[in-house]
Amino acid sequence: MSTLREDAAPVEVIKPPGVWTRTRRGRTAILYLLPSIILFGVFVFYPMFRTIYLSFFLTDQRGEAAVFVGLDNYRYLLESAAFLNSAKATILFVLYTVPAGVILALFLALIANEKLKGIGFFRTIYSSTMGVSVAAASVVWLFMFHPSIGMFNRFLALFDIGQIQWLLDPDWALFSVAISTIWMNTGFSFLILLGGLQNINEHLYESAKIDGAGYFYQLRRITLPMLSPTLFFIITISLINAFQSFGQIDILTKGGPAQSTNLIVYSIYREAFVNYQFGTASAQAVFLFLCILVVTILQFRFGERKVHYQ
Amino acid sequence: MTMSLPKKMIFYTLLTISAVVLFFPIAYAFLISFMTGPELMQGRFLPESFHLDNYIKVFDRLPLLNYLLNSFIVSAGVMLGQLAVCSLAAYAFVFIPFKGRDFVFFLFISTMMIPWEATMIPNFFIIQNLNWLNTYQGLTLPFFALAFGTFLLRQHFKTIPKELHEAAQVAGLGPFAFFRRVVLPVSKTSLVTLGAYGFLTTWNMYLWPLLVTTNDSVRTVQIGLKQLQSQEVATDWGVVMAGVIVVIIPTLLLLFLGQKQLQKGLTQGALK
Structure with a gap:
Protein backbone atom coordinates (compact mmCIF):
# COMPACT_ATOMS: atom_id res chain seq x y z
CA MET A 1 0.00 0.00 0.00
CA SER A 2 2.76 2.43 0.90
CA THR A 3 4.46 1.96 -2.48
CA LEU A 4 1.61 3.73 -4.19
CA ARG A 5 2.12 6.81 -2.13
CA GLU A 6 5.90 6.75 -2.56
CA ASP A 7 5.48 6.69 -6.33
CA ALA A 8 3.24 9.69 -6.23
CA ALA A 9 5.51 11.79 -4.05
CA PRO A 10 9.10 10.57 -4.35
CA VAL A 11 10.44 13.50 -2.33
CA GLU A 12 8.88 12.17 0.81
CA VAL A 13 10.80 8.91 0.67
CA ILE A 14 13.67 10.54 2.50
CA LYS A 15 11.53 11.33 5.50
CA PRO A 16 10.64 8.24 7.56
CA PRO A 17 6.87 7.89 7.81
CA GLY A 18 5.44 9.53 10.91
CA VAL A 19 3.88 7.71 13.82
CA TRP A 20 0.43 8.45 12.46
CA THR A 21 1.17 6.70 9.14
CA ARG A 22 3.04 3.82 10.69
CA THR A 23 0.20 2.97 13.05
CA ARG A 24 -2.49 3.33 10.41
CA ARG A 25 -3.04 -0.39 10.01
CA GLY A 26 -3.09 -0.84 13.75
CA ARG A 27 -5.75 1.83 14.06
CA THR A 28 -7.89 0.25 11.35
CA ALA A 29 -7.57 -3.13 13.03
CA ILE A 30 -8.56 -1.70 16.40
CA LEU A 31 -11.68 -0.26 14.82
CA TYR A 32 -12.76 -3.72 13.73
CA LEU A 33 -11.78 -5.31 17.03
CA LEU A 34 -13.23 -2.59 19.23
CA PRO A 35 -16.75 -4.06 19.61
CA SER A 36 -15.31 -7.40 20.76
CA ILE A 37 -12.72 -5.81 23.03
CA ILE A 38 -15.24 -3.51 24.71
CA LEU A 39 -17.75 -6.32 25.22
CA PHE A 40 -15.12 -8.72 26.55
CA GLY A 41 -13.84 -5.96 28.81
CA VAL A 42 -17.24 -5.12 30.26
CA PHE A 43 -18.80 -8.58 30.45
CA VAL A 44 -15.83 -10.95 30.87
CA PHE A 45 -12.61 -9.38 32.14
CA TYR A 46 -13.99 -6.74 34.46
CA PRO A 47 -16.47 -9.18 36.09
CA MET A 48 -13.72 -11.76 36.50
CA PHE A 49 -11.46 -9.29 38.34
CA ARG A 50 -14.44 -8.02 40.28
CA THR A 51 -15.27 -11.60 41.33
CA ILE A 52 -11.72 -12.12 42.58
CA TYR A 53 -11.85 -8.75 44.36
CA LEU A 54 -15.20 -9.49 46.03
CA SER A 55 -13.94 -12.85 47.23
CA PHE A 56 -11.74 -10.97 49.72
CA PHE A 57 -14.62 -9.00 51.20
CA LEU A 58 -17.81 -9.26 53.13
CA THR A 59 -20.48 -7.58 51.05
CA ASP A 60 -23.68 -5.69 51.63
CA GLN A 61 -27.04 -6.55 50.06
CA ARG A 62 -26.28 -4.62 46.88
CA GLY A 63 -23.11 -6.59 46.29
CA GLU A 64 -20.77 -3.76 47.29
CA ALA A 65 -17.59 -4.64 49.14
CA ALA A 66 -18.06 -3.73 52.81
CA VAL A 67 -15.38 -5.27 55.04
CA PHE A 68 -12.01 -6.56 53.89
CA VAL A 69 -11.49 -10.04 55.31
CA GLY A 70 -8.47 -11.24 53.35
CA LEU A 71 -8.58 -14.97 52.81
CA MET B 1 -18.75 -49.90 -0.66
CA THR B 2 -20.18 -53.31 -0.16
CA MET B 3 -20.97 -54.78 3.19
CA SER B 4 -21.87 -58.39 3.86
CA LEU B 5 -25.50 -59.04 4.75
CA PRO B 6 -24.91 -60.26 8.32
CA LYS B 7 -22.75 -57.24 9.00
CA LYS B 8 -25.46 -54.98 7.61
CA MET B 9 -28.02 -56.65 9.87
CA ILE B 10 -25.85 -56.06 12.92
CA PHE B 11 -25.45 -52.39 12.10
CA TYR B 12 -29.14 -51.84 11.41
CA THR B 13 -30.04 -53.57 14.68
CA LEU B 14 -27.62 -51.40 16.65
CA LEU B 15 -28.78 -48.28 14.85
CA THR B 16 -32.44 -49.01 15.49
CA ILE B 17 -32.07 -49.90 19.16
CA SER B 18 -29.98 -46.79 19.79
CA ALA B 19 -32.46 -44.60 17.95
CA VAL B 20 -35.40 -45.96 19.96
CA VAL B 21 -33.62 -45.53 23.29
CA LEU B 22 -32.30 -42.07 22.49
CA PHE B 23 -35.48 -40.69 21.00
CA PHE B 24 -37.70 -42.24 23.64
CA PRO B 25 -37.89 -39.22 26.00
CA ILE B 26 -38.95 -36.91 23.16
CA ALA B 27 -41.51 -39.37 21.77
CA TYR B 28 -42.79 -40.05 25.28
CA ALA B 29 -43.25 -36.34 25.98
CA PHE B 30 -45.09 -36.03 22.67
CA LEU B 31 -47.49 -38.86 23.50
CA ILE B 32 -48.13 -37.61 27.02
CA SER B 33 -48.96 -34.17 25.71
CA PHE B 34 -52.22 -35.69 24.40
CA MET B 35 -53.18 -37.51 27.59
CA THR B 36 -55.61 -36.54 30.31
CA GLY B 37 -54.93 -37.01 34.00
CA PRO B 38 -56.84 -40.30 34.35
CA GLU B 39 -55.18 -41.75 31.26
CA LEU B 40 -51.80 -41.04 32.84
CA MET B 41 -52.77 -42.71 36.10
CA GLN B 42 -53.73 -45.87 34.26
CA GLY B 43 -50.22 -45.98 32.93
CA ARG B 44 -51.19 -46.10 29.29
CA PHE B 45 -48.53 -45.69 26.69
CA LEU B 46 -50.63 -44.41 23.81
CA PRO B 47 -53.22 -41.67 24.23
CA GLU B 48 -56.85 -42.47 23.43
CA SER B 49 -57.03 -39.73 20.86
CA PHE B 50 -54.83 -36.96 19.55
CA HIS B 51 -56.87 -34.02 20.76
CA LEU B 52 -55.37 -30.57 21.31
CA ASP B 53 -56.95 -29.81 24.70
CA ASN B 54 -53.65 -29.75 26.56
CA TYR B 55 -52.16 -27.39 24.00
CA ILE B 56 -55.08 -25.00 24.32
CA LYS B 57 -54.81 -25.19 28.11
CA VAL B 58 -51.10 -24.43 28.18
CA PHE B 59 -51.53 -21.28 26.08
CA ASP B 60 -54.38 -20.39 28.42
CA ARG B 61 -52.52 -20.75 31.68
CA LEU B 62 -49.28 -19.14 30.69
CA PRO B 63 -48.50 -16.16 28.46
CA LEU B 64 -46.71 -18.71 26.33
CA LEU B 65 -47.14 -16.84 23.06
CA ASN B 66 -45.55 -13.84 24.69
CA TYR B 67 -42.66 -15.96 25.99
CA LEU B 68 -42.15 -17.52 22.56
CA LEU B 69 -41.98 -14.09 21.00
CA ASN B 70 -39.48 -12.95 23.66
CA SER B 71 -37.33 -16.02 23.09
CA PHE B 72 -37.43 -15.38 19.38
CA ILE B 73 -36.42 -11.73 19.74
CA VAL B 74 -33.63 -12.54 22.19
CA SER B 75 -32.27 -15.44 20.12
CA ALA B 76 -32.40 -13.52 16.85
CA GLY B 77 -30.85 -10.53 18.58
CA VAL B 78 -27.92 -12.50 19.94
CA MET B 79 -27.52 -14.25 16.59
CA LEU B 80 -27.29 -11.00 14.63
CA GLY B 81 -25.10 -9.36 17.26
CA GLN B 82 -22.68 -12.27 17.29
CA LEU B 83 -22.50 -12.36 13.50
CA ALA B 84 -21.68 -8.66 13.32
CA VAL B 85 -19.19 -8.51 16.19
CA CYS B 86 -17.43 -11.80 15.42
CA SER B 87 -17.10 -11.23 11.68
CA LEU B 88 -15.56 -7.78 12.23
CA ALA B 89 -13.01 -9.22 14.66
CA ALA B 90 -12.23 -12.20 12.43
CA TYR B 91 -11.69 -9.86 9.49
CA ALA B 92 -9.10 -7.87 11.45
CA PHE B 93 -7.28 -11.05 12.45
CA VAL B 94 -7.05 -12.33 8.89
CA PHE B 95 -6.69 -9.30 6.64
CA ILE B 96 -5.03 -6.57 8.70
CA PRO B 97 -1.55 -7.47 9.92
CA PHE B 98 -0.82 -5.14 12.83
CA LYS B 99 1.49 -4.91 15.79
CA GLY B 100 0.12 -6.62 18.86
CA ARG B 101 -2.07 -9.04 16.93
CA ASP B 102 -0.71 -11.96 18.94
CA PHE B 103 -1.56 -10.18 22.15
CA VAL B 104 -5.15 -9.49 21.07
CA PHE B 105 -5.43 -13.06 19.89
CA PHE B 106 -4.30 -14.22 23.32
CA LEU B 107 -6.95 -11.99 24.92
CA PHE B 108 -9.61 -13.72 22.84
CA ILE B 109 -8.34 -17.18 23.76
CA SER B 110 -8.24 -16.27 27.44
CA THR B 111 -11.96 -15.47 27.42
CA MET B 112 -12.56 -19.12 26.63
CA MET B 113 -10.99 -20.06 29.96
CA ILE B 114 -13.34 -17.89 31.98
CA PRO B 115 -16.57 -19.76 32.61
CA TRP B 116 -19.52 -17.50 32.30
CA GLU B 117 -20.96 -18.77 35.58
CA ALA B 118 -17.88 -17.57 37.46
CA THR B 119 -18.61 -13.99 36.45
CA MET B 120 -22.37 -13.96 36.79
CA ILE B 121 -22.49 -12.05 40.08
CA PRO B 122 -20.73 -8.87 38.85
CA ASN B 123 -22.52 -9.25 35.50
CA PHE B 124 -25.85 -9.24 37.28
CA PHE B 125 -24.95 -6.03 39.08
CA ILE B 126 -23.71 -4.40 35.86
CA ILE B 127 -27.07 -5.07 34.26
CA GLN B 128 -28.90 -3.94 37.38
CA ASN B 129 -26.90 -0.70 37.62
CA LEU B 130 -27.59 0.03 33.96
CA ASN B 131 -31.28 -0.42 34.77
CA TRP B 132 -31.37 -3.20 32.22
CA LEU B 133 -33.18 -5.84 34.26
CA ASN B 134 -36.22 -7.00 32.29
CA THR B 135 -34.95 -5.55 29.02
CA TYR B 136 -33.94 -7.19 25.77
CA GLN B 137 -30.52 -5.53 25.80
CA GLY B 138 -29.84 -6.98 29.25
CA LEU B 139 -30.63 -10.44 27.92
CA THR B 140 -28.64 -10.15 24.70
CA LEU B 141 -25.75 -7.68 24.80
CA PRO B 142 -23.43 -9.66 27.14
CA PHE B 143 -23.30 -12.48 24.57
CA PHE B 144 -22.45 -10.56 21.41
CA ALA B 145 -18.70 -11.09 21.62
CA LEU B 146 -17.71 -14.74 21.28
CA ALA B 147 -14.20 -16.10 20.91
CA PHE B 148 -15.44 -19.40 19.49
CA GLY B 149 -17.47 -17.59 16.83
CA THR B 150 -14.53 -15.36 15.92
CA PHE B 151 -12.25 -18.36 15.47
CA LEU B 152 -14.85 -20.22 13.43
CA LEU B 153 -15.17 -17.31 10.99
CA ARG B 154 -11.43 -16.68 11.01
CA GLN B 155 -10.93 -20.24 9.81
CA HIS B 156 -13.14 -19.58 6.83
CA PHE B 157 -11.78 -16.11 6.07
CA LYS B 158 -8.30 -17.60 5.89
CA THR B 159 -9.32 -19.68 2.89
CA ILE B 160 -10.08 -16.54 0.86
CA PRO B 161 -7.20 -16.17 -1.63
CA LYS B 162 -4.78 -13.35 -0.87
CA GLU B 163 -4.91 -12.40 -4.58
CA LEU B 164 -8.52 -11.41 -4.13
CA HIS B 165 -7.51 -9.05 -1.35
CA GLU B 166 -4.74 -7.53 -3.47
CA ALA B 167 -7.02 -7.17 -6.47
CA ALA B 168 -9.56 -5.39 -4.31
CA GLN B 169 -6.90 -2.97 -3.09
CA VAL B 170 -5.76 -2.26 -6.63
CA ALA B 171 -9.36 -1.63 -7.58
CA GLY B 172 -9.47 0.95 -4.82
CA LEU B 173 -11.80 -0.95 -2.53
CA GLY B 174 -11.34 0.18 1.07
CA PRO B 175 -11.09 -2.39 3.87
CA PHE B 176 -14.73 -2.06 4.85
CA ALA B 177 -15.98 -2.30 1.29
CA PHE B 178 -13.86 -5.43 0.80
CA PHE B 179 -15.25 -6.85 4.03
CA ARG B 180 -18.85 -6.15 3.12
CA ARG B 181 -18.82 -6.83 -0.60
CA VAL B 182 -16.36 -9.73 -0.86
CA VAL B 183 -15.56 -11.42 2.44
CA LEU B 184 -19.08 -11.69 3.85
CA PRO B 185 -20.75 -12.99 0.67
CA VAL B 186 -18.18 -15.75 0.09
CA SER B 187 -18.37 -16.85 3.74
CA LYS B 188 -22.10 -17.42 3.73
CA THR B 189 -21.85 -21.05 4.90
CA SER B 190 -19.80 -20.22 8.00
CA LEU B 191 -22.07 -17.31 8.80
CA VAL B 192 -25.09 -19.61 8.59
CA THR B 193 -23.40 -22.16 10.85
CA LEU B 194 -22.50 -19.58 13.47
CA GLY B 195 -25.96 -18.05 13.18
CA ALA B 196 -27.70 -21.37 13.76
CA TYR B 197 -25.37 -22.14 16.65
CA GLY B 198 -25.99 -18.74 18.24
CA PHE B 199 -29.73 -18.99 17.85
CA LEU B 200 -29.87 -22.51 19.27
CA THR B 201 -27.72 -21.83 22.32
CA THR B 202 -29.53 -18.59 23.11
CA TRP B 203 -32.97 -20.16 22.74
CA ASN B 204 -31.91 -22.81 25.24
CA MET B 205 -30.28 -20.43 27.71
CA TYR B 206 -31.54 -20.85 31.25
CA LEU B 207 -29.48 -19.30 34.06
CA TRP B 208 -29.07 -15.77 32.70
CA PRO B 209 -32.77 -15.23 31.84
CA LEU B 210 -33.59 -16.60 35.28
CA LEU B 211 -31.41 -13.92 36.87
CA VAL B 212 -32.30 -10.85 34.81
CA THR B 213 -36.04 -11.31 34.29
CA THR B 214 -38.22 -10.66 37.30
CA ASN B 215 -41.56 -10.26 35.52
CA ASP B 216 -43.33 -11.54 32.42
CA SER B 217 -42.41 -8.65 30.11
CA VAL B 218 -39.28 -10.13 28.47
CA ARG B 219 -39.25 -13.58 30.11
CA THR B 220 -38.22 -16.42 27.79
CA VAL B 221 -39.87 -19.80 27.22
CA GLN B 222 -37.29 -21.72 29.22
CA ILE B 223 -38.22 -19.82 32.37
CA GLY B 224 -41.86 -20.27 31.34
CA LEU B 225 -41.29 -24.03 31.46
CA LYS B 226 -39.92 -23.79 34.98
CA GLN B 227 -43.00 -21.79 36.01
CA LEU B 228 -45.33 -24.24 34.32
CA GLN B 229 -43.67 -27.22 35.94
CA SER B 230 -43.78 -25.74 39.43
CA GLN B 231 -47.43 -24.71 39.04
CA GLU B 232 -48.81 -27.81 37.43
CA VAL B 233 -46.61 -30.57 38.65
CA ALA B 234 -49.05 -32.39 40.88
CA THR B 235 -52.07 -31.99 38.68
CA ASP B 236 -51.65 -32.01 34.98
CA TRP B 237 -48.58 -33.52 33.35
CA GLY B 238 -50.27 -33.55 29.96
CA VAL B 239 -50.39 -29.76 29.94
CA VAL B 240 -46.76 -29.52 31.06
CA MET B 241 -45.65 -31.82 28.25
CA ALA B 242 -47.66 -29.80 25.73
CA GLY B 243 -45.60 -26.82 26.88
CA VAL B 244 -42.39 -28.82 26.44
CA ILE B 245 -43.31 -29.80 22.88
CA VAL B 246 -44.17 -26.22 21.94
CA VAL B 247 -40.82 -25.03 23.28
CA ILE B 248 -38.64 -27.64 21.57
CA ILE B 249 -40.29 -27.57 18.13
CA PRO B 250 -38.49 -24.47 16.82
CA THR B 251 -35.03 -25.71 17.81
CA LEU B 252 -35.68 -29.28 16.67
CA LEU B 253 -36.76 -27.96 13.27
CA LEU B 254 -33.69 -25.77 13.06
CA LEU B 255 -31.52 -28.73 13.96
CA PHE B 256 -33.15 -31.11 11.49
CA LEU B 257 -32.76 -28.60 8.68
CA GLY B 258 -29.23 -27.57 9.51
CA GLN B 259 -27.76 -30.75 10.97
CA LYS B 260 -25.24 -31.38 8.21
CA GLN B 261 -24.15 -27.78 8.01
CA LEU B 262 -23.83 -27.43 11.76
CA GLN B 263 -21.77 -30.57 12.10
CA LYS B 264 -19.32 -29.51 9.41
CA GLY B 265 -18.97 -25.97 10.67
CA LEU B 266 -18.61 -26.84 14.35
CA THR B 267 -15.93 -29.44 13.68
CA GLN B 268 -13.96 -26.92 11.65
CA GLY B 269 -14.21 -24.14 14.19
CA ALA B 270 -13.37 -26.47 17.02
CA LEU B 271 -10.31 -28.14 15.65
CA LYS B 272 -8.15 -26.03 13.46
Missing part, protein backbone atom coordinates in the same frame (compact mmCIF):
# COMPACT_ATOMS: atom_id res chain seq x y z
CA ASP A 72 -11.29 -15.56 55.39
CA ASN A 73 -13.92 -16.40 52.77
CA TYR A 74 -11.68 -19.11 51.38
CA ARG A 75 -10.82 -20.40 54.83
CA TYR A 76 -14.50 -20.46 55.70
CA LEU A 77 -15.31 -22.44 52.55
CA LEU A 78 -12.58 -25.00 53.05
CA GLU A 79 -13.88 -25.64 56.57
CA SER A 80 -17.54 -25.61 55.63
CA ALA A 81 -19.10 -29.04 55.31
CA ALA A 82 -21.62 -27.69 52.80
CA PHE A 83 -18.96 -26.47 50.37
CA LEU A 84 -16.83 -29.59 50.67
CA ASN A 85 -19.93 -31.63 50.02
CA SER A 86 -20.72 -29.53 46.98
CA ALA A 87 -17.16 -29.98 45.68
CA LYS A 88 -17.42 -33.73 46.20
CA ALA A 89 -20.76 -33.89 44.44
CA THR A 90 -19.37 -31.91 41.51
CA ILE A 91 -16.37 -34.21 41.12
CA LEU A 92 -18.58 -37.30 41.34
CA PHE A 93 -20.94 -35.77 38.80
CA VAL A 94 -18.04 -35.17 36.41
CA LEU A 95 -16.92 -38.78 36.83
CA TYR A 96 -20.44 -40.08 36.22
CA THR A 97 -21.16 -37.98 33.13
CA VAL A 98 -17.94 -37.43 31.19
CA PRO A 99 -16.56 -40.93 30.48
CA ALA A 100 -19.99 -42.50 29.95
CA GLY A 101 -21.19 -39.58 27.82
CA VAL A 102 -18.14 -39.60 25.57
CA ILE A 103 -18.22 -43.37 25.11
CA LEU A 104 -21.93 -43.31 24.27
CA ALA A 105 -21.47 -40.51 21.75
CA LEU A 106 -18.46 -42.28 20.25
CA PHE A 107 -20.45 -45.49 19.86
CA LEU A 108 -23.29 -43.62 18.15
CA ALA A 109 -20.91 -41.74 15.88
CA LEU A 110 -19.18 -44.97 14.86
CA ILE A 111 -22.36 -46.80 13.91
CA ALA A 112 -23.78 -43.71 12.22
CA ASN A 113 -20.64 -43.28 10.13
CA GLU A 114 -21.30 -46.43 8.07
CA LYS A 115 -22.46 -45.90 4.53
CA LEU A 116 -25.89 -47.48 4.76
CA LYS A 117 -29.24 -46.62 3.31
CA GLY A 118 -31.26 -44.30 5.53
CA ILE A 119 -28.25 -43.37 7.65
CA GLY A 120 -29.24 -39.69 7.46
CA PHE A 121 -32.39 -40.48 9.43
CA PHE A 122 -30.39 -42.07 12.25
CA ARG A 123 -27.95 -39.17 12.31
CA THR A 124 -30.81 -36.74 12.70
CA ILE A 125 -32.27 -38.77 15.56
CA TYR A 126 -28.94 -39.01 17.36
CA SER A 127 -28.27 -35.31 17.13
CA SER A 128 -31.82 -34.41 18.18
CA THR A 129 -31.08 -33.97 21.88
CA MET A 130 -29.02 -30.91 20.95
CA GLY A 131 -32.28 -29.23 19.94
CA VAL A 132 -33.88 -29.93 23.32
CA SER A 133 -33.13 -27.27 25.90
CA VAL A 134 -31.90 -28.16 29.36
CA ALA A 135 -35.16 -26.86 30.83
CA ALA A 136 -37.37 -28.92 28.49
CA ALA A 137 -35.26 -32.05 28.88
CA SER A 138 -35.27 -31.68 32.66
CA VAL A 139 -39.05 -31.43 32.76
CA VAL A 140 -39.39 -34.60 30.67
CA TRP A 141 -36.91 -36.50 32.83
CA LEU A 142 -38.59 -35.21 35.98
CA PHE A 143 -41.68 -37.01 34.81
CA MET A 144 -39.82 -40.17 33.84
CA PHE A 145 -38.32 -40.26 37.34
CA HIS A 146 -41.73 -39.73 38.94
CA PRO A 147 -42.07 -42.23 41.85
CA SER A 148 -45.48 -43.65 40.97
CA ILE A 149 -46.42 -42.74 37.39
CA GLY A 150 -42.91 -42.28 35.97
CA MET A 151 -41.86 -44.75 33.33
CA PHE A 152 -38.73 -46.01 35.13
CA ASN A 153 -40.64 -47.28 38.13
CA ARG A 154 -43.43 -48.61 35.89
CA PHE A 155 -40.78 -50.57 34.05
CA LEU A 156 -39.32 -51.93 37.27
CA ALA A 157 -42.81 -52.91 38.39
CA LEU A 158 -43.05 -55.22 35.37
CA PHE A 159 -40.30 -57.30 36.94
CA ASP A 160 -41.72 -56.98 40.45
CA ILE A 161 -38.86 -54.78 41.54
CA GLY A 162 -39.82 -52.24 44.17
CA GLN A 163 -39.91 -48.51 43.50
CA ILE A 164 -36.73 -46.52 43.46
CA GLN A 165 -36.95 -42.93 44.66
CA TRP A 166 -34.78 -41.71 41.80
CA LEU A 167 -34.67 -38.05 42.77
CA LEU A 168 -35.68 -38.27 46.43
CA ASP A 169 -33.16 -40.80 47.69
CA PRO A 170 -29.79 -39.14 48.47
CA ASP A 171 -28.02 -42.28 47.25
CA TRP A 172 -29.71 -42.19 43.85
CA ALA A 173 -30.34 -38.50 43.11
CA LEU A 174 -26.91 -37.56 41.75
CA PHE A 175 -26.83 -40.67 39.60
CA SER A 176 -30.28 -39.91 38.19
CA VAL A 177 -29.34 -36.33 37.38
CA ALA A 178 -26.17 -37.64 35.73
CA ILE A 179 -28.16 -40.01 33.49
CA SER A 180 -30.41 -37.21 32.30
CA THR A 181 -27.38 -34.96 31.73
CA ILE A 182 -25.64 -37.59 29.61
CA TRP A 183 -28.75 -37.74 27.46
CA MET A 184 -28.88 -33.95 27.09
CA ASN A 185 -25.24 -33.74 25.97
CA THR A 186 -25.28 -36.71 23.61
CA GLY A 187 -26.53 -34.79 20.57
CA PHE A 188 -23.75 -32.24 20.58
CA SER A 189 -20.95 -34.74 21.30
CA PHE A 190 -22.30 -37.05 18.63
CA LEU A 191 -22.36 -34.29 16.03
CA ILE A 192 -18.77 -33.23 16.74
CA LEU A 193 -17.45 -36.81 16.78
CA LEU A 194 -19.26 -37.69 13.56
CA GLY A 195 -17.67 -34.64 11.96
CA GLY A 196 -14.29 -35.86 13.17
CA LEU A 197 -14.88 -39.34 11.74
CA GLN A 198 -15.85 -37.95 8.38
CA ASN A 199 -12.64 -35.96 8.20
CA ILE A 200 -10.57 -39.16 8.28
CA ASN A 201 -9.06 -39.93 4.92
CA GLU A 202 -10.84 -42.81 3.15
CA HIS A 203 -7.63 -44.11 1.62
CA LEU A 204 -6.36 -45.22 5.00
CA TYR A 205 -9.20 -47.71 5.20
CA GLU A 206 -8.85 -48.91 1.63
CA SER A 207 -5.28 -50.00 2.10
CA ALA A 208 -6.17 -51.62 5.42
CA LYS A 209 -8.92 -53.58 3.72
CA ILE A 210 -6.56 -54.83 1.06
CA ASP A 211 -4.39 -56.13 3.87
CA GLY A 212 -7.46 -57.92 5.20
CA ALA A 213 -7.75 -55.99 8.45
CA GLY A 214 -10.99 -56.56 10.40
CA TYR A 215 -13.40 -53.95 11.76
CA PHE A 216 -11.97 -53.78 15.27
CA TYR A 217 -8.39 -53.78 14.06
CA GLN A 218 -9.20 -50.80 11.84
CA LEU A 219 -10.98 -49.13 14.73
CA ARG A 220 -7.98 -49.48 17.02
CA ARG A 221 -5.26 -48.76 14.52
CA ILE A 222 -6.81 -46.14 12.25
CA THR A 223 -10.06 -44.67 13.51
CA LEU A 224 -9.23 -43.94 17.14
CA PRO A 225 -5.73 -42.51 16.54
CA MET A 226 -7.00 -40.32 13.72
CA LEU A 227 -9.98 -39.23 15.81
CA SER A 228 -7.88 -38.38 18.86
CA PRO A 229 -7.90 -34.57 18.40
CA THR A 230 -11.69 -34.58 18.15
CA LEU A 231 -11.99 -36.97 21.08
CA PHE A 232 -9.74 -34.81 23.16
CA PHE A 233 -11.73 -31.74 22.27
CA ILE A 234 -15.04 -33.34 23.17
CA ILE A 235 -13.66 -34.63 26.48
CA THR A 236 -12.60 -31.09 27.36
CA ILE A 237 -15.97 -29.64 26.38
CA SER A 238 -17.81 -32.35 28.34
CA LEU A 239 -15.68 -31.67 31.42
CA ILE A 240 -16.39 -27.95 31.22
CA ASN A 241 -20.10 -28.58 30.63
CA ALA A 242 -20.28 -30.89 33.63
CA PHE A 243 -18.71 -28.26 35.88
CA GLN A 244 -21.22 -25.70 34.61
CA SER A 245 -24.41 -27.76 35.00
CA PHE A 246 -27.22 -25.73 36.48
CA GLY A 247 -30.62 -25.99 34.78
CA GLN A 248 -31.15 -29.69 35.41
CA ILE A 249 -30.33 -29.23 39.11
CA ASP A 250 -32.69 -26.30 39.44
CA ILE A 251 -35.59 -28.22 37.90
CA LEU A 252 -34.93 -31.80 38.98
CA THR A 253 -33.69 -31.59 42.57
CA LYS A 254 -32.99 -28.01 43.70
CA GLY A 255 -29.71 -29.28 45.11
CA GLY A 256 -31.41 -31.83 47.35
CA PRO A 257 -32.06 -34.33 48.82
CA ALA A 258 -29.69 -33.69 51.74
CA GLN A 259 -27.50 -31.46 49.51
CA SER A 260 -26.48 -34.52 47.51
CA THR A 261 -26.88 -32.77 44.14
CA ASN A 262 -25.77 -29.29 45.18
CA LEU A 263 -23.29 -28.85 42.33
CA ILE A 264 -20.90 -25.90 42.36
CA VAL A 265 -22.80 -23.54 40.04
CA TYR A 266 -26.05 -24.19 41.87
CA SER A 267 -24.24 -23.58 45.13
CA ILE A 268 -22.87 -20.24 43.84
CA TYR A 269 -26.33 -19.28 42.66
CA ARG A 270 -27.94 -20.00 46.01
CA GLU A 271 -25.19 -18.37 48.03
CA ALA A 272 -25.40 -15.20 45.94
CA PHE A 273 -29.02 -14.79 44.92
CA VAL A 274 -30.85 -16.54 47.75
CA ASN A 275 -28.57 -15.96 50.75
CA TYR A 276 -27.02 -12.67 49.47
CA GLN A 277 -23.55 -13.77 50.58
CA PHE A 278 -21.74 -12.33 47.58
CA GLY A 279 -18.30 -12.60 49.18
CA THR A 280 -18.34 -16.34 49.79
CA ALA A 281 -20.23 -16.88 46.54
CA SER A 282 -17.42 -15.09 44.72
CA ALA A 283 -14.83 -17.23 46.47
CA GLN A 284 -16.69 -20.31 45.18
CA ALA A 285 -16.77 -18.76 41.72
CA VAL A 286 -12.98 -18.40 41.90
CA PHE A 287 -12.74 -22.12 42.68
CA LEU A 288 -14.90 -22.87 39.66
CA PHE A 289 -12.71 -20.61 37.54
CA LEU A 290 -9.57 -22.43 38.69
CA CYS A 291 -11.08 -25.85 37.86
CA ILE A 292 -11.99 -24.75 34.33
CA LEU A 293 -8.62 -23.06 33.93
CA VAL A 294 -6.81 -26.28 34.75
CA VAL A 295 -8.94 -28.23 32.28
CA THR A 296 -8.39 -25.74 29.45
CA ILE A 297 -4.66 -25.45 30.08
CA LEU A 298 -4.43 -29.24 30.00
CA GLN A 299 -6.29 -29.15 26.70
CA PHE A 300 -3.85 -26.64 25.21
CA ARG A 301 -0.65 -28.15 26.60
CA PHE A 302 -1.22 -31.83 26.83
CA GLY A 303 -3.76 -32.17 24.03
CA GLU A 304 -1.57 -30.67 21.34
CA ARG A 305 1.28 -33.06 21.98
CA LYS A 306 -0.37 -36.33 22.89
CA VAL A 307 -2.87 -36.54 20.09
CA HIS A 308 -2.31 -37.39 16.50
CA TYR A 309 -2.93 -34.67 13.95
CA GLN A 310 -3.38 -35.34 10.29
